[in-house]
Amino acid sequence: MSHANRLAAVRCAMAENSINAFIVPHDDEHLGEYIPPYAERLAWISGFTGSAGAAVVLTDKAAVFVDGRYTVQVRQQCDATLFGYHHLISEPYLDWLLTELNAGDKVGFDPHLHSQSWYQNAEEKLAAHHITLVPVSNNLIDEQWHDRPVPDCHAALLLSQDYSGQHSEAKRSRIAQDLAALQVDVQLLTQAEPINWLLNIRGRDISCLPVVLSFALLHQDGSVQLFADPAKFAGLDLQAHSGNNVSLLPVNELATALQALGKQGARVQLDPTTANAWSALVLSEAGAELVYDDDPCMLPKACKNPVEVNGSRTAHLRDGAAVSRFLAWLDRRINQANPELEHEGTLADKLEGFRAANSEFVEPSFSTISALGPNAAMCHYHHLNGTPRTLGQDAIYLVDSGGQYLDGTTDITRTVAVGEPDAEMQKLFTLVMRGHIDLADARFPAGTGGQQLDALARMPLWQQGYNFDHGTGHGVGHYLSVHEGPQRISPKGSIVPLTTGMIVSNEPGYYREDGFGIRCENLQVVQPADLGGDIPVFEFETLTFVPFDRRLIDNHWLEDKHIQWLNQYHAQVWENISPQLEGDDLAWLEQATRPI
Template sequence: MTHAQRLANVRDDMQHQQLDAFVVPHDDEHLGEYIPPYAERLHWLTGFSGSAGAAVVLAGKAAVFVDGRYTVQVRHQCEAALFEYRHLIEQPALNYVLDELSSGARVGFDPRLHSRGWFDAAQKKLAAKGLELVPVTTNPIDRHWHHRPAPEAHPALLLSQEYSGQHSEAKRNRIAGQLAADHIDAQLLTQAEPINWLLNIRGRDIPCLPVVLSFALLHNDGSVQLFADPAKFEGLDLAAHSGHNVSLSPFDALESALRELGQNGARVQLDPATANAWSSLILEQAGARLVFADDPCMLPKACKNPVEVQGSRAAHLRDGVAVSRFLAWLDRRLSQPEPQLEDEGTLADKLQALRAENPEFVEPSFATISALGPNAAMCHYHHGNGTPRTLGQDAIYLVDSGGQYLDGTTDITRTVAVGEPDNEMRKLFTLVLRGHIDLACARFPAGTGGVQLDVLARLPLWQQGYNFDHGTGHGVGHYLSVHEGPQRISPKGSAVALATGMIVSNEPGYYRENAFGIRCENLEVVQPAETDGDIPVFGFENLTWVPFDHRLIDTSWLEHRHIDWLNSYHANVWEKISPLLSGDDLTWLEQATRPL
């Protein structure tokens, strides 16, 4: 079925439901960033495969909305004859609806796929112009998606305290105590990551995200009702692992549990940014008193305990060995008199195979971005969505990849020379690297949010008239999501203060459409910094240990302090990684870490 046929079928269904518009988000019922294949409704309808976006279908036209990471990709994947292209932030989907429809129009949405916060804001915004927001009981896409993938059925994993560092009961009692103090009867948890963290469980329900998809109710006595597929826990003693006050029920028991809370007049807390509108409306209609607040699991999950931090260090050391071996292998392939022309796909496969030699490796932490030349200008490019580009025609190669290990999650980007980079490429790479170093060296007082630090990574580019249209850094989980909140480093980022144990990426970049892309990324953990002053100060401890490519560095764009940092960093890479390499790989590392 072509995308034109799919669009026509959805429009027929909309007409049957008397809808003038239908909003399609990139979300499932849990509203996490990553969704399973059976929930990829936006991709099915439009062809767009990015991790964030939306579409609006009207009777005579349609539009796809993406952020700055995907402005190039969306043009490659979505037919211009079918969809207009809009910027998700600058031209929000609801503004498009208001511009295109008149008073009295009916705007459909699936309440399971939108947050309560979105619902409240959308209802108010549309009502102000006389438009009605209409929840649908059957999603028009689901009615016509005939070959929809089935949900995965992988068994759950009970993560031992050797890796988690804290028993589930301690986590639950800590949060339940705060609920009781605030006179909250129960907390509704809808995203998989906080639930898996809270109960020390993991799974394989979504590629690259090691979670069991689930909902949960955390009560103020510390007990938890978990709603998930019971088959995934067959043969596992969840009560012995997480606590005897943890019960397991199938997904379809959630609605009755929510109604029971409502009938008892319970005060139920939920995060309007992450709880879907369906669950909150069920509670409200049944008589519950809703309290809107941030998910109380997010901040303690983000502040890794010492066991989790140490595990992350160990995971990054293994990962650094694998990535260094890959880059050494790549250089050897390129130095052959008649090198075999590898493509982006075989390069990604080689890197994954080297990671998989580690027994602790579980899976990639996201789909590897293996991008040559102009493909690297698409921040979240994936070679599987087209014809992989072949080595031999481009000057630089960008590889953004990571691994899920039992003791940590990794994410690293390196941009390397695979041809003859010109002076401008070297200048731009050096400006990006300079911004990376400036952020890595930051010292900041307690209470500082990532939004206040973002400028450090951009300033070298700004001063020469360049910029990049994505955040500088995102939070990273512990054997969980490679993208984690509430912390992030971005010009529109979170004001949540960076605190001890938070892991963030440091990844400035530069992208020139149809030409090349550059990004330099390490992961760093926030730690207290020693100073002579009288206020608490924090800094970043580096976790990632892989050389930056000397061949792309133009030292005329660096100050002495940047060169000193690079020499010190490369000396540390040599010290940590060289004992784990041998032969040609060791020889390569020696050259790659030589002082500037």
């Protein structure tokens, strides 16, 4: 079915439901960043396959809304005769709707796919213009998506305390005490990552995200009702692993459990930014007292314990050797006959093969961004979305990739010369590298949030009239999501203070549409800085050890302190990675880590 026919079918369904607009977000019922194939409704209706965005279907037009990462990709994937293109941040779709609809119109939405916070705000905003927000009981996309994938059933994993560092009972007891102090009877947990962290379980329900998709109710006494597919735990003793007060129930019993809490008049806490509107509606309609607050698992999950930090260090050493082997192979391959036989897809596969050669490797932590030349200008480009470019026609290559290991999650971007970069490319790469160094070298007082540090990575670019349209750093989980909150480094980022054990990326970049893209990314863990001063201060410990491409560096744009940092970093790369390499790979590493 063409996208034009899909739009027509949805519009017929809209007419049957007497609604004038229907919102299609890129979300599932858990409202996490990554969603399974059966929830890819945005891609089905529009063709856009990015990880964030939304579409709005009206009776006579439609539009797709994406952020700065996808402004190029959306134009390549979505038919301009069917969809208008808008920036998700600067022109939110609710604002756009207000310009397109009239008083008395109705906007349909699936309450499973929108947060309670969104629902409250959207309802108020639309009502001010006499437009009604209408929850639909059956998603209009699902009714037309006749070959919709069915959910997979993958076995769960009970994560050993050797990796998690803390038993589930200790985690639950700590959070339950906080609930009791707030006189909260039950905490509703709706996102997979905090639930999996809380119970020390993992799964394979979503590619690259090692979780069991589930919901949970954490009670004031520390007991948990886990709502998941019981077949995923077949042959596993969940209670022996997580505690006797953990019970497993089918997902379809969640509504009954929420209604029972309502009948009891229970005080139920939920995070309005992550809990879907459906769950809040069921609870409130049944009589529960809703308490809104942040998910209490998020902050302790983000602050890795010493076992998790040590595991992450080990995973990064293993990962650094794999990426170094790939870069060494790439340099050799460029100088061999017929380099054009390699393209973005084969390069991505080759890199994954180097990781997979390690027995501890589970899967990639996200779909590898393997981008040559102009394709690298799309921050979240994927070679399967078009015709992959081949080696030999471009000056630089950007590869953003990561791995999931039982002891940690990795994420690294390297931009490397695969041809003859010109002086401007070298200048821009060096400015990006300089920003990376300035952030990596930062020390900051307790209470500092990522928003306050973001400018450090942008200043070298700003000073020359450049910028990049994405955050500088995101949180990273421990054998969990490669994108983790609440910590992040962004101009509109989190004010949550960065503190001990938080892992964040450091990834400034520069992107020229139809030209090239540059990004330099390492992961860092926040640690106390022992300075002997009057106030507590934190600093970043670098976890990633892979050479940056010295061929792209123009020393003119660096100060002595930046050169010193690079030389020291490359000395650490040599010390940590060389024992794992041999032969041509070792010779490559020696050359790549020479002092500037």
